[in-house]
Amino acid sequence: MMKVAVLLAEGFETLEGLTVVDIMRRAGVCCHTFGTKSQKVRTSHDVVVEADKLLSDEVLEYDMIVLPGGMPGSVNLRDDEKVNEVVMAFYNNNKLVAAICAGPITLGKLKISEGKNVTCYPGFQDQLGNCNYKEELVVVDGNVITGRGPAAAIPFAFELLKHIAPDKVEDLQKAMLFK
Template identity: 75%
Template sequence: MKVAVLLAEGFETIEALTTVDILRRAGVTCNTIGTKSLEVTTSHSIIIKADKVLNEEVYDYDVVVLPGGMPGAVNLRDDEKVNELVKKFYDEGKVVAAICAGPITFGKIGIVNGKNATCYPGFEDQLVGCNYKEELVVVDGNIITGRGPAAAIPFAFEVLKHVAPDKVEQIKKAMLFNS
């Protein structure tokens, strides 16, 4: 299983890199993919070098993750390549995951209509037709949504549960997450 974490200018550091960190600890192939270039600046002015730049190869992945952050979430939502990718993954039954303001892409392309979902407070109006939940992490079918930075670790573990369920407890124990 391969996971792609999309990085657009202004992404939330904790949400993106926590997911990458936890998945890599479990031995999952998880690549950061810059939507426009290899160098991407976070919402807190940290410059990150992505593993790859978005291209057709991303369709070979099994999961796509959209971090939040501003203006990162808006940059993802307004990128037609990202919209096409997420819609195709969703339609093929692949896992699509987004946290914080990241789910606004899901709202734009209509995949949360009639689904349970969460996002950062104040963005729920962009999750058109969803059954909004005030929970840290919400799963509905192949859609995983997280509420915000505080949800980064539980969100990452939920993604891990979908790609390497046998590793979840081992990594939680090693990270003292259940302590």
């Protein structure tokens, strides 16, 4: 079974991080949260979450990595050398790399978004380098999946699920009254 890792840095956007976890777990997908500095992580809206694990090389055994947005969470992810190392390893090994809202600024720093179709929260596109910016809720380009912002959390999570467990999407969308 494919496994999803959601990275939680201090100040992450609650909806964007936890919606992915919720939808993956409802679908029966192995999905763990990894705190970047501590297992107790405070969201951008002052919700304290306990991550399943602390970020380590164990994350490299996963098939998809997800970077939620939020401030200062996105900056904390971008400026964390371990996060950068892990994201590059996923990208270079053609594993799925997903980021939403301001989360794609890590992709910009690492030049992963160069030449790619991507989206992000309006105002952060200047940190994505020479990309093909799209004003869409969710954009897929190869092994890179990006989402626009909090309102895109559910469509983004379902797009991720399509790449991990496509056979689960339709039934779960119906069960959640998404379609």
